[in-house]
Amino acid sequence: MDVLAIGDIEKRKGAEALLIPFYEGVKTPRAAAPLGSLADALRAGLSSKDFSGKRGETLLLYPEKGKESRLLLVGLGKEGELSTDTLRQEYAGATRKLKRLSQLNVAVPNVAELRHFSLEDAVRAIVEGVLLADYHWTLETEKSDRKALTSLTLVGLDPKFISHAKRSKEVCEGVCLTRDLINGNSYEVSPDYLAKVGKELARRFDSVETTVFDEKRILREKMHLLYAVGKGSKRPPRFIQVCYRGAPRSKDHTLLVGKGVTFDTGGTNLKPTGAIETMRGDMGGGATVLGTIAAVAALNLKLNVTALVPSAENAIGSDSYKPGDVYTSYHGKTVEIGNTDAEGRLILADALAYGVKNLEPTRVVDVATLTGAVVVALGEGLSGLFSNHDDLADQLLQSSKATSELLWRLPLHASYRELLKSEIADVRNVAGRAGGAIFAALFLESFVDEVPWAHLDIAGTSFSTKEKGTTPKNGVGFGVRLLVDWLENLEKRDA
Ligand code: BES
Ligand code: ZN
Ligand code: ZN
Numbered sequence: 001m002d003v004l005a006i007g008d009i010e011k012r013k014g015a016e017a018l019l020i021p022f023y024e025g026v027k028t029p030r031a032a033a034p035l036g037s038l039a040d041a042l043r044a045g046l047s048s049k050d051f052s053g054k055r056g057e058t059l060l061l062y063p064e065k066g067k068e069s070r071l072l073l074v075g076l077g078k079e080g081e082l083s084t085d086t087l088r089q090e091y092a093g094a095t096r097k098l099k100r101l102s103q104l105n106v107a108v109p110n111v112a113e114l115r116h117f118s119l120e121d122a123v124r125a126i127v128e129g130v131l132l133a134d135y136h137w138t139l140e141t142e143k144s145d146r147k148a149l150t151s152l153t154l155v156g157l158d159p160k161f162i163s164h165a166k167r168s169k170e171v172c173e174g175v176c177l178t179r180d181l182i183n184g185n186s187y188e189v190s191p192d193y194l195a196k197v198g199k200e201l202a203r204r205f206d207s208v209e210t211t212v213f214d215e216k217r218i219l220r221e222k223m224h225l226l227y228a229v230g231k232g233s234k235r236p237p238r239f240i241q242v243c244y245r246g247a248p249r250s251k252d253h254t255l256l257v258g259k260g261v262t263f264d265t266g267g268t269n270l271k272p273t274g275a276i277e278t279m280r281g282d283m284g285g286g287a288t289v290l291g292t293i294a295a296v297a298a299l300n301l302k303l304n305v306t307a308l309v310p311s312a313e314n315a316i317g318s319d320s321y322k323p324g325d326v327y328t329s330y331h332g333k334t335v336e337i338g339n340t341d342a343e344g345r346l347i348l349a350d351a352l353a354y355g356v357k358n359l360e361p362t363r364v365v366d367v368a369t370l371t372g373a374v375v376v377a378l379g380e381g382l383s384g385l386f387s388n389h390d391d392l393a394d395q396l397l398q399s400s401k402a403t404s405e406l407l408w409r410l411p412l413h414a415s416y417r418e419l420l421k422s423e424i425a426d427v428r429n430v431a432g433r434a435g436g437a438i439f440a441a442l443f444l445e446s447f448v449d450e451v452p453w454a455h456l457d458i459a460g461t462s463f464s465t466k467e468k469g470t471t472p473k474n475g476v477g478f479g480v481r482l483l484v485d486w487l488e489n490l491e492k493r494d495a
Contacts, residue, residue, distance in 0.1 A: 182475025
């Protein structure tokens with residue numbers, strides 16, 4: 001897909017549509033971008049009172065002549081209230097209304113005098129809005145048809161800003177990879193399929209190396225928790241390591257760990273109807289860290305990042321692991337299985353302990369669709385953030401703000417730790433129902449020792465039941481933009 005910039009609006013090439021931003025006006029909305037000779041074509045539409053420039057409003061016009069067969073006026077709301085997320089969401093909403101066009105011209109508002117944010121940030125938000133909305137998935141949609149756009153021209157943008165647009169394009173590609181993985185049927189997106197995606201990244205980028213442990217190796221490495229969770233399935237577990245080295249001489253190393261449960265039936269503690277239908281998305285965290293590596297490698301960031309994806313299908317059957325079983329984790333602690341539906345924390349515990357012991361990470365972030373409790377607490381709009389390190393938590397919150405992928409920090413309340421005690425093992429994988437997201441996080445914390453660590457519980461945000469703005473139905477790709485922004489900040493800090 002081509003992303004282009006053309007400074008002089010009159011010099012743009014034709015496309016199927018041009019999107020033109022407007023601020024809300026009392027009588028007639030005020031164009032937020034230079035109109036040039038388009039002003040005439042718009043006069044009738046603007047005086048019709050069908051469009052006032054409010055957020056969420058659009059007006060589609062079919063001009064008799066001109067370079068585009070469609071003009072779409074896009075309301076940005078009050079000029080003084082404009083934010084980057086307004087741009088992202090409104091350009092996304094507008095793109096959705098035009099659905100399935102292949103060439104789009106998009107006018108860039110002159111935000112220079114607003115000073116709330118830079119033109120770079122505006123360009124990023126606009127490109128993200130358009131490209132995140134240019135994604136269409138149903139079970140029948142071929143991969144090649146999931147995106148319609150072949151060219152996006154930013155009209156009224158000095159070509160020197162094009163690098164920001166291209167950067168956002170790469171990030172959106174990562175988001176869409178994550179979405180594809182979440183959306184695919186679990187019989188296709190198996191642990192071995194995720195492993196192949198990891199290997200594909202190594203083929204695409206010289207800077208990426210991928211290692212996969214099969215079920216025999218998982219057992220030999222003594223990742224008994226991962227092995228146990230995967231045991232009941234015909235599709236065996238995999239442990240996937242994708243290493244990106246963008247700063248080979250630096251010892252700084254960020255570890256990302258993503259939950260890769262390709263289907264969560266709940267196991268012997270079977271999930272009820274109503275809770276099971278979307279569980280092909282239970283590898284959302286794994287998909288997020290793979291999408292992040294794809295973006296980071298495409299952007300050639302000068303830092304080292306490894307993604308670990310412990311992956312298994314939590315199936316039900318006579319070979320499945322059972323409540324009451326006790327397993328020795330990779331870390332060495334024994335774990336009593338109180339509930340086979342609390343499987344995510346088990347496979348993450350082995351991956352976290354493996355990463356901390358073998359990869360000398362400077363910091364660790366795990367991403368997981370971990371608990372129903374976080375959905376109850378925060379809904380579909382925010383993910384839970386837990387961390388043993390305030391500075392790391394603040395960095396992530398800053399990136400959350402910058403990308404509008406929302407996080408809310410929740411406590412690793414120390415006195416709850418004893419509720420995870422077991423009579424027959426060192427720990428149990430569940431405690432009470434109340435405060436469930438905290439117990440899951442406390443369980444993970446006990447496997448990272450003292451390394452700066454943060455945990456994102458994306459159970460509510462990874463999979464969406466309604467389409468709105470940049471959020472599609474089904475797989476959202478939550479976390480990729482946030483993690484890339486955070487890693488870019490780390491890169492800048494270390495430079
Ligand atoms: N995969 C689920 C969590 C989940 C719930 C993800 C809703 C997405 C949407 C996880 O493995 C799970 O089942 N957790 C249990 C834990 C309980 C048994 C302690 C839960 O949250 O109910
Ligand atoms: Zn579960
Ligand atoms: Zn799960």
